[in-house]
Amino acid sequence: MNATAGYLLALAQVVLDLALAPGLVGLIRWLKARLQNRRGAPIWQPYLELRKLFAKEVLISTNASWLFRLAPYVIFASTVGVVALLPILAVPLPLDTVGDLLVVVYLLLLGTVFLALAGLDTGSPFGGMGSSREMTVASLAEPSIAVAMFALALGAGSTNLGQIVARAMARPAEAVSPGYLLAFTALFIVTLAETGRLPIDNPATHLELTMIHEAMVLEYSGRYLALIEWAAALKLLVFFSLLANLFVPWGVAVHPTPGALTLAVTSYVAKLAILAAVVAVFETRVAKLRLFRVPELLSVSFVLALLAITASFLSR
């Protein structure tokens, strides 16, 4: 594929993901509501919320500094940057050689760090609590992300996402190997932790003392809150895309013909919907863990990731 088409595709997938992200959150909320015998808000509710927030006045604490105003832009931009690097519709995209898995992981950590700093900035006890907990969870999730991702990279001989996807498509038998399944489970647990889902954090909670993400953004309003909420939805979509396209890459276009791209978009949306359903069912079934039980869950994830790498030794 020529470079111009490649860059256009990268742009297209950023636009697609920006558009899909609020819908994904809406879908999970709606599915959960149905599973709990509620009617639930329509799937497009998050879009309406974003539009309203962007139009509203911003309230800022008198204690807040310039960091509080800068953070939403950094958080949003770093997440969008990650989306540009993912193999969502086609491989290999020209941006694949710009950044690899580690760039993705550390760009997301950059967003987390800025959110945590913003949480501390207003001097609210809830913000500090949220920041402290968020950084605890994020730092404990790091090793399992790294090891799980290197389990995938080892098979492909590269940490570049496009290469991993291309390799998985070339050898479909490996996608159901024990190593891949273990790595998938490890990353799934990390996804729940990093995106503030149950059982680590409750996205629907109204009690400040149990919040993590919500406690940090408590002081935000208006366009800043809109950016942060949109970025959070986008982060969820990023993790879903990694789970969907690294482990089940079928449908990703190798030659960017209109037919292949239509198939790519359709299969991508279908995979996301399935993952959303899994998360909705999971969140309906489990209760939130105590904060000090979370490390146990994350160490389970780390052990799974270690086993995934060990399995890839055995299969050599």
Place this chain on the structure above:
Amino acid sequence: MVTAYAAGAVAGLAGGSGRIGRGLSTAGAVVGAVAGLLLGLQGLVSRATWTFEAPGLLAVAGGVVLRVDALGAFFLILTGAVAAPSALYGAGYSAAYAGRYSLRWLGAMLNLFLLSMSFVPLADNVVTFLLVWEAMSLTSYFLVMTEHDQPETVRAGIWYLGMTQVGLACLLGAFLLLSARAPWLDFATLREAASSLPLGSRSVVFALALIGFGSKAGLIPLHVWLPRAHPAAPSHVSALMSGVMVKLGVYGLLRVGLDLLGGGPAWWGVVLIGLGVGSALLGVLYALMEDDVKRLLAYSTVENIGIITLGVGAGFLFQALAMPRAAAVALAAALYHALNHAAFKGLLFLGAGSVLHATGTRNMNRHGGLVRRLPWTAPCFLVGALAISGLPPLNGFFSEWLLFQSLLPGIGYPLPLVAILAVLALGILALTAGLAATAFVKAFGIMFLALPRSPEAADAHEAPASMCIGMAALAAACGALALAALPVLAGAGTVAGGLVGLAVEPLTFRLWHSVQTPAGLARMSPPIVIAGLLGLVALVWLAVRIGASRRPARLVDTWGCGRVGQTARMEYTATAFAEPLRRVFSAIYRPTEDVTVDYHPGSRYFVQAIVYRASILPWFERYLYEPLMGWVRRLGRRVLRLQSGSLHAYLAYAMAALVILLGVLLATGSP
């Protein structure tokens, strides 16, 4: 360079404590540092070696020989790059000492310290090396002792002196063994002689060098002087010790282990990786728990030295496994990280010094809200904090990226033991990175954000211009090292390739912007990642400005469940911030906690006061150093008995020693 430092030292002594003396000694230091930097750059770029010999000096041991090769040039650059901004900063910082301590000595010692540090990577024979090494240790000891009337400083000085002399003793032993069969003591002959040494003695040399250099670098368990000496020293001296001097320990390991000994069996690498991983993890865990900002930074240095040693160890291991290209990549990553760490740790210590200057306390629980009071220090410290957390778009990320990548060939190695070691190292490196981000969110967030927690913090004032310029220069260096990642990596690759005898460049550069590792097919473009991220932030800002509501923000109180008025006592403290991780890692910390609740005499439902005390004593201090110190003290008491004060007894000792030595010579039959 020599002239400038020497002139600076003399000017410092002669010029007295006034402005002029301070200015002259600073100028000497800055000019000397810049000259050193240029000499290093020239040495690395032109690859010409430059030699200086003064055989007349100390002729009996081979004279003083200095030589700039690629490895030396790299560390000379590192020294100069941190020395110039720190010296400039010192001009403003030391003004506060006027009248209390001798500025004359401070200026002179600083110049001599810088001079000896610049000579360490250049020394080309054993005598020169040990001489400048000891000069570096002693001048830094005097600098640590600047505030000599504080009992804490005196204790720190004793620890530092003890560790550094134990290190020197080990180095002496290592060099004596190494030179046992060499006719001369210059490094070139040692290099040849080393290849004929049996493996056993080579390993002993390596072990002694590891203890000697490891104690200077601050590898756990030899790091105990760092968290004591760094807080005690003036901040620009801490920046130099932490940014540069500990790196010279790494230099020594590379020089002796790879250059002189030419590498060794695989277990050398395994030992280094083990020490590196342990130092990285324990270092960051103790950094997290610190409420004293300079102790936090000192422990973070232990962590980063661990990360660098991990890269060095991977280099040793891969070379032993006959993978010179992978070894060179790991060493290049370690060198790049060493350079980066020099920049951001120097910056962070200067930032901490500026906070100390402004508030008079190192306790973060008494800071807060400084982002408004210190408009220059705050962004500089933030840059340092983001860089040391390994976050894009700053330099720490790119060196950690390469370090992660350099472990990939280890994971792919057919021997399961190597593979498992590499995976564990990788996992712990990732955990370390996450915990470091937490530690620095804590440091920046608690020190600079929210409301001031003490009257001193509320009345803080920004540092003078020379200090701000020093910090800004190092912050710019962090950005420049990230933007110029490719040329820096090319330089580090050349140095690393030379160390393992690799003819080709270890890293491949594609187009003008991307770097590719040899083993994995990982590619990344540092300039595009940086530009992309900054561009996106600007783009999002522009889009929001155009698309969203333009009503100006309204200032309101922080929301607090309806209570009126907010005070700093409601904020999270540094201790509270790290509390969840203290619980998670309680098996390692073994914290002691003590809660006393004071009830109202009338009813247990009314609490009058709660006192909470928690402390952590690192277990290696409890189980390693306390018994050791007890043993040394007992030995000291025994030795004291020899010292009767009688001249006759002393003459008898001398006589006995002479007889024993002669007896040994006769018995062994050597001349």
